[in-house]
Amino acid sequence: MSKEAQVSAPRTRNRWGEGERLRGEILAAASRLLSELDGEDGLTIRGVARTAGIAPASIYQHFTDRAALVAGLTDHEFARLHTAMEAAEGRVDSGDVVGRVRAMLHASCRFAMDNPGHYRLMTANGPPRTAPGVRQAGPLVDVIDLLVAGFARCAAAGVALRVPAERAAVIAFVGAHGRVALFQNSAKHTDADSVMSFVDEFVSLVFA
Amino acid sequence: MSKEAQVSAPRTRNRWGEGERLRGEILAAASRLLSELDGEDGLTIRGVARTAGIAPASIYQHFTDRAALVAGLTDHEFARLHTAMEAAEGRVDSGDVVGRVRAMLHASCRFAMDNPGHYRLMTANGPPRTAPGVRQAGPLVDVIDLLVAGFARCAAAGVALRVPAERAAVIAFVGAHGRVALFQNSAKHTDADSVMSFVDEFVSLVFA
DNA sequence: AAAGTTACCAAACGATCGTTCACAGACTTA
DNA sequence: TAAGTCTGTGAACGATCGTTTGGTAACTTT
Numbered sequence: 001m002s003k004e005a006q007v008s009a010p011r012t013r014n015r016w017g018e019g020e021r022l023r024g025e026i027l028a029a030a031s032r033l034l035s036e037l038d039g040e041d042g043l044t045i046r047g048v049a050r051t052a053g054i055a056p057a058s059i060y061q062h063f064t065d066r067a068a069l070v071a072g073l074t075d076h077e078f079a080r081l082h083t084a085m086e087a088a089e090g091r092v093d094s095g096d097v098v099g100r101v102r103a104m105l106h107a108s109c110r111f112a113m114d115n116p117g118h119y120r121l122m123t124a125n126g127p128p129r130t131a132p133g134v135r136q137a138g139p140l141v142d143v144i145d146l147l148v149a150g151f152a153r154c155a156a157a158g159v160a161l162r163v164p165a166e167r168a169a170v171i172a173f174v175g176a177h178g179r180v181a182l183f184q185n186s187a188k189h190t191d192a193d194s195v196m197s198f199v200d201e202f203v204s205l206v207f208a
Numbered sequence: 209m210s211k212e213a214q215v216s217a218p219r220t221r222n223r224w225g226e227g228e229r230l231r232g233e234i235l236a237a238a239s240r241l242l243s244e245l246d247g248e249d250g251l252t253i254r255g256v257a258r259t260a261g262i263a264p265a266s267i268y269q270h271f272t273d274r275a276a277l278v279a280g281l282t283d284h285e286f287a288r289l290h291t292a293m294e295a296a297e298g299r300v301d302s303g304d305v306v307g308r309v310r311a312m313l314h315a316s317c318r319f320a321m322d323n324p325g326h327y328r329l330m331t332a333n334g335p336p337r338t339a340p341g342v343r344q345a346g347p348l349v350d351v352i353d354l355l356v357a358g359f360a361r362c363a364a365a366g367v368a369l370r371v372p373a374e375r376a377a378v379i380a381f382v383g384a385h386g387r388v389a390l391f392q393n394s395a396k397h398t399d400a401d402s403v404m405s406f407v408d409e410f411v412s413l414v415f416a
Numbered sequence: 417a418a419a420g421t422t423a424c425c426a427a428a429c430g431a432t433c434g435t436t437c438a439c440a441g442a443c444t445t446a
Numbered sequence: 447t448a449a450g451t452c453t454g455t456g457a458a459c460g461a462t463c464g465t466t467t468g469g470t471a472a473c474t475t476t
Contacts, residue, residue, distance in 0.1 A: 041248065055454070056435085124328060178386030182385070184331075254462075264425090264463095264464080264465085
């Protein structure tokens with residue numbers, strides 16, 4: 001990886017009405033950059049512009065400032081995680097309700113382990129300000145709700161839970177999250193499978 | 209918080225042979241700075257010098273560069289956590305082996321919730337490079353070992369464990385860690401007590 | 417008192433950063 | 447063809463950064 005990303009072609013402009021497309025390219029470039037230099041440092045306007053092959057000024061047509069960029073990137077990555085979990089769930093036979101929950105958790109772990117920089121970004125920054133008293137919202141809660149729904153389907157299918165579905169979802173997610181965090185801190189990253197089985201242990205723990 | 213920390217007195221020099229003292233002051237200042245501007249950004253050489261009331265150049269007598277500074281700060285904070293856990297354990301009657309483990313976990317959670325910036329710094333950066341094959345070392349493992357010892361003492365005292373002490377320690381720590389991470393992401397930080405009871409739930413889970 | 421050591425700082429270097437502003441090329445409409 | 451709009455840039459601004467260099471004042475030794 002040299003210092004300069006690439007000088008390449010002076011970039012083919014987007015056509016009319018496709019100005020929004022650059023926004024996606026910027027987010028993709030930021031995502032790529034975050035993979036290489038993990039840690040929120042280095043995620044600079046100029047750096048993103050460099051890896052996207054555009055001028056720094058061009059970013060300001062889509063993001064008002066750097067904070068908006070990282071916020072947009074965070075949303076983007078949460079959306080990726082969300083769809084990855086849904087896709088994983090969809091690949092499991094719909095009769096296997098427990099397997100579907102496990103699949104979602106596995107997908108979540110794999111995402112976190114494959115994208116440590118993104119995961120850190122997603123968990124490091126607090127949620128958007130919400131009015132007090134109202135139901136907590138935000139992308140993280142959406143992810144957990146996915147699990148809540150999964151556990152609720154288990155209960156509905158006759159698989160007994162030791163705790164309410166909401167509680168089970170938090171336990172499983174928290175266990176997976178913590179185990180992955182421990183994984184990130186371990187020098188040997190070869191034991192990815194053990195993370196998965198650890199998560200399975202947590203899941204089987206909430207069933208009666 | 210104004211931009212300039214304080215211009216105050218031009219600082220009273222340390223006496224002979226007490227040059228090492230500045231090192232501690234630097235770490236303390238860095239710790240303070242990390243509390244106010246949490247997030248590893250802003251933890252700059254110049255910023256630390258500012259809050260310590262010294263010149264940026266003075267830092268280089270104790271830390272070769274910025275990386276060494278944050279490494280030193282990380283060690284410093286891990287040591288703080290370690291002693292906090294030991295102190296909490298010591299405050300519980302030594303006959304109450306389970307209570308001592310719980311006290312350590314509670315202390316760990318409180319530290320993490322009280323010092324989100326420090327906690328992030330400690331968990332964000334991987335461990336120091338260790339030769340492959342050898343026992344994993346590093347401050348994080350030392351903290352977990354504290355829990356392993358605590359659970360082992362439970363087993364030795366006749367309190368049956370469902371899993372080996374090492375496993376129990378990881379489960380409890382991972383649960384606590386994940387729950388705290390979730391807490392950090394929640395907008396309402398008023399439910400600190402619920403974190404504690406959640407952790408207790410994890411602990412009681414590993415006992416037969 | 418002279419020499420040496422320690423503790424610390426002022427000033428500057430080059431680099432990078434976020435952000436703004438005026439402007440240019442491609443395309444559409446009139 | 448002329449005017450207007452959209453998509454993107456080049457160049458510069460002030461600020462901050464990490465780090466180095468060459469010192470100075472205080473203190474200890476001789």
